[in-house]
Amino acid sequence: xxxxxxxxxxxxxxxxxxxxxxxxxxxxxxxxxxxxxxxxxxxxxxxxxxxxxxxxxxxxxxxxxxxxxxxxxxxxxxxxxxxxxxxxxxxxxxxxxxxxxxxxxxxxxxxxxxxxxxxxxxxxxxxxxxxxxxxxxxxxxxxxxxxxxxxxxxxxxxxxxxxxxxxxxxxxxxxxxxxxxxxxxxxxxxxxxxxxxxxxxxxxxxxxxxxxxxxxxxxxxxxxxxxxxxxxxxxxxxxxx
Numbered sequence: 001x002x003x004x005x006x007x008x009x010x011x012x013x014x015x016x017x018x019x020x021x022x023x024x025x026x027x028x029x030x031x032x033x034x035x036x037x038x039x040x041x042x043x044x045x046x047x048x049x050x051x052x053x054x055x056x057x058x059x060x061x062x063x064x065x066x067x068x069x070x071x072x073x074x075x076x077x078x079x080x081x082x083x084x085x086x087x088x089x090x091x092x093x094x095x096x097x098x099x100x101x102x103x104x105x106x107x108x109x110x111x112x113x114x115x116x117x118x119x120x121x122x123x124x125x126x127x128x129x130x131x132x133x134x135x136x137x138x139x140x141x142x143x144x145x146x147x148x149x150x151x152x153x154x155x156x157x158x159x160x161x162x163x164x165x166x167x168x169x170x171x172x173x174x175x176x177x178x179x180x181x182x183x184x185x186x187x188x189x190x191x192x193x194x195x196x197x198x199x200x201x202x203x204x205x206x207x208x209x210x211x212x213x214x215x216x217x218x219x220x221x222x223x224x225x226x227x228x229x230x231x232x233x234x235x236x237x238x239x240x241x
Contacts, residue, residue: 002119003090006033007101007111009126010047013209013233019054021127021208027055029124033093035067035085037078037110044095074109082110086119098233100128104148104178129235130176133204136214137174139239144174150187157187161194161238168199169240176237184229187236192226195219195238202237205229 006029011018030048038044045063052061069081071094085092094101094110100123101107114121130146147164151157164175179187191201202216216237 001089002117003086003088003092004032004120004122005086005111005114006030006091006093007107007121007123008093008095009100009124009128010044010095010098012098012127012129012207015209016050016054017210018127018208019050022051023125024055026124026126027051029122030061030093033066033091035069035090035092036095037069037071037082037092037107038095039071039097039106041068041070043097047095071106071110074106079110079113083113083117086114086117098129100126103128103130104146127208129178129204129207129233132207133202133214133235133237134174134176136204137202137216137237139174139200139202139216139237140172141174143172144176147175147177149179150177152183154186154190158190158194161191164238165195165199165240168238172239174237174239176235178235181229181231181233184232184234188222188226188229191236191238192219192223196240199238199240203227203229203234204237205232205234207233207235 008026008029009022048061048063052059069078071078094107096105096107102111111121134141134144150160167173168175197220199219200216201219201222204214206212
């Protein structure tokens with residue numbers, strides 16, 4: 001029989017409070033695995049040690065007993081190893097760099113391979129910034145789409161923002177997108193300059209951390225009190241009237 005695949009969520013923010021967003025049963029899933037495919041092995045090892053300290057203070061995790069592989073756009077060689085380990089009956093865990101594997105994450109390609117093989121895939125409950133921000137935004141949770149990253153070039157980014165606003169108004173759709181943290185301020189500035197005054201804009205920052213802030217305001221309101229969000233993990237939502 002093929003091994004099982006566990007999709008193991010991790011923290012969205014590197015502080016102790018963020019661990020409280022994770023259910024304890026994740027530890028049992030980790031124990032049931034012998035192989036891990038991680039987006040970043042170093043941070044995953046550190047995460048596992050923190051999780052053990054928080055959930056099982058009397059028990060030590062022996063990190064080096066596990067077999068480790070790094071996911072980097074899941075090259076064919078990595079996928080081949082992944083499939084072979086499943087065929088060998090090994091239970092595998094996939095760990096993203098933040099949040100849930102398979103959602104805006106390179107692990108999706110490995111999950112697809114597991115489905116094609118007919119292996120059992122167990123998605124585990126954990127924090128996902130897309131859904132948490134949408135839940136708290138007050139925007140349309142019945143009809144929404146996640147865009148991912150907008151174009152880097154300024155004029156192309158502004159054009160994309162205007163197109164999202166038009167699409168949101170036409171379909172009553174919540175548009176969700178992200179940016180590299182050091183470009184947050186530029187993105188916010190472009191949204192404020194490109195969108196109509198009455199359009200709603202949600203800025204969700206440091207989700208699950210002690211500094212968490214999720215605020216929805218109109219473009220006009222945001223122009224009165226823009227924050228400096230440079231290098232802080234954020235997700236953005238837009239809904240036009």
